[in-house]
Amino acid sequence: MTDxxxxxxPGPAPHAHHLLLxxxxxxxxxxxxxxxxxxxxxxxxVFVATTRHNTALLRRHLGARxxxxxxxxxxxxxxxxxxxxAFHDKAHSAPGPSRxxxxxxxxxxTGDEAREWxxxxxxxxxxxxxxxxxxxCPYDTRVLPASALRTAQLTHPALTTGAEHRxxxxxxxxxxxxxxxxxxxxxxxxxxxxxxHFDGMHQIADxxxxxxxxxxxxxxxAERIDSLLICVxxxxxxxxxxxxxxxxxxxxxxxxxxxxxxxxxxxxxxTALAGYLPPDTSHLDGRGLWIIRQLSDAADxxxxxxxxxxxxxxxxxx
Amino acid sequence: MHxxxxxxxxxxxxxxxxxxxLRLAGQVDLTNQAALVGHLLAVDGAPADVxxxxxxxxxxxxxxxxxxxxxxxxxxxxxxLVVHTRTPAVAQMLRACGWDRPEVPLTLLEEITDD
Numbered sequence: 001m002t003d004x005x006x007x008x009x010p011g012p013a014p015h016a017h018h019l020l021l022x023x024x025x026x027x028x029x030x031x032x033x034x035x036x037x038x039x040x041x042x043x044x045x046v047f048v049a050t051t052r053h054n055t056a057l058l059r060r061h062l063g064a065r066x067x068x069x070x071x072x073x074x075x076x077x078x079x080x081x082x083x084x085x086a087f088h089d090k091a092h093s094a095p096g097p098s099r100x101x102x103x104x105x106x107x108x109x110t111g112d113e114a115r116e117w118x119x120x121x122x123x124x125x126x127x128x129x130x131x132x133x134x135x136x137c138p139y140d141t142r143v144l145p146a147s148a149l150r151t152a153q154l155t156h157p158a159l160t161t162g163a164e165h166r167x168x169x170x171x172x173x174x175x176x177x178x179x180x181x182x183x184x185x186x187x188x189x190x191x192x193x194x195x196x197h198f199d200g201m202h203q204i205a206d207x208x209x210x211x212x213x214x215x216x217x218x219x220x221x222a223e224r225i226d227s228l229l230i231c232v233x234x235x236x237x238x239x240x241x242x243x244x245x246x247x248x249x250x251x252x253x254x255x256x257x258x259x260x261x262x263x264x265x266x267x268x269x270x271t272a273l274a275g276y277l278p279p280d281t282s283h284l285d286g287r288g289l290w291i292i293r294q295l296s297d298a299a300d301x302x303x304x305x306x307x308x309x310x311x312x313x314x315x316x317x318x
Numbered sequence: 319m320h321x322x323x324x325x326x327x328x329x330x331x332x333x334x335x336x337x338x339x340l341r342l343a344g345q346v347d348l349t350n351q352a353a354l355v356g357h358l359l360a361v362d363g364a365p366a367d368v369x370x371x372x373x374x375x376x377x378x379x380x381x382x383x384x385x386x387x388x389x390x391x392x393x394x395x396x397x398x399l400v401v402h403t404r405t406p407a408v409a410q411m412l413r414a415c416g417w418d419r420p421e422v423p424l425t426l427l428e429e430i431t432d433d
Binding site for chain 1: 327328345347348349377379380381384405406407410411414415416
């Protein structure tokens with residue numbers, strides 16, 4: 001019996017997340033064209049989110065077939081968490097196998113941001129598992145920092161050169177990679193900060209009022225304040241329900257961001273994958289942490305012998 | 319206006335007859351989400367949809383939204399939970415969890431104001 005929906009995966013191992021290192025237009029096209037054409041020939045949805053230059057190149061070389069390719073809208077890459085969800089949802093909305101050429105915008109990221117995007121690359125492999133989606137991730141060796149190129153070799157389970165695909169011996173299991181990202185200590189909150197202590201669920205409304213007032217003073221737009229309140233409420237509810245029942249909120253701002261951190265001195269959290277994977281792909285009851293990652297601009301979650309810290313960040317301008 | 323079915327420092331809940339459902343004012347969080355679910359379960363009016371008016375709700379916690387989705391999925395086939403809101407936050411949470419998919423029997427009607 002033949003399965004008509006058998007995925008058109010390369011090779012025996014179903015690695016769905018490939019790295020393409022390219023140093024020029026020719027190397028890019030040598031891999032991207034067969035990837036896109038192969039998908040179109042198999043009747044698979046093909047989605048492309050890459051630089052303006054590479055988009056134009058692909059359009060030109062695909063000719064009339066470019067019409068069947070879906071090119072990403074501008075600002076496709078917002079936060080790592082939202083991008084992971086968008087790719088996950090896209091894979092699930094396709095009735096069968098699908099292909100994505102996705103080039104993460106690395107240029108101009110801070111160290112923190114780059115670390116989170118690398119973590120996203122690692123975890124994308126887990127989010128895509130068994131969806132039938134095949135991602136090819138181009139990295140431009142001419143312009144990217146050496147650290148980004150090195151890390152990319154750890155986060156992709158397979159490598160692509162031209163039309164050839166092979167397993168990547170340097171690949172690190174995503175859980176391990178994510179845990180390693182959390183060994184970088186979080187910067188201490190500044191002296192100039194506000195604190196709110198709570199010791200039960202009846203104080204969470206006051207905590208929300210405290211947060212709303214400070215976020216408003218920091219000129220965060222109303223819609224962003226609403227999102228922040230949902231995150232703060234969820235983090236505090238976690239401390240009250242599952243943790244020690246009491247905790248504190250620390251609030252501070254920088255020129256660029258609003259920080260709001262919930263500390264649960266008696267909490268413990270398995271943080272390597274906490275809230276990173278869509279609820280339907282993880283076995284953990286991580287929905288609350290998932291929503292925090294989706295609605296904030298960034299969230300660090302750490303668990304030590306001193307308890308659990310959930311540090312949420314909102315950009316003051318976007 | 320008839321007295322609320324439920325009232326605490328944060329939240330008031332009224333029942334509505336036409337359409338059958340509930341109207342809320344205030345904030346829903348960990349302290350009163352069970353009251354919301356309890357009163358929702360008591361709404362009858364089958365086979366009509368259940369309507370939940372949240373236009374005067376200034377905060378709805380994530381756990382309550384999760385409970386609303388579970389409630390909608392427990393309705394008899396063909397019935398839906400119809401939710402009215404004024405803030406984009408509910409839609410944002412639904413989208414983030416994939417609960418905006420057509421197979422989830424929850425309809426969100428947003429009345430967004432600019433202020």
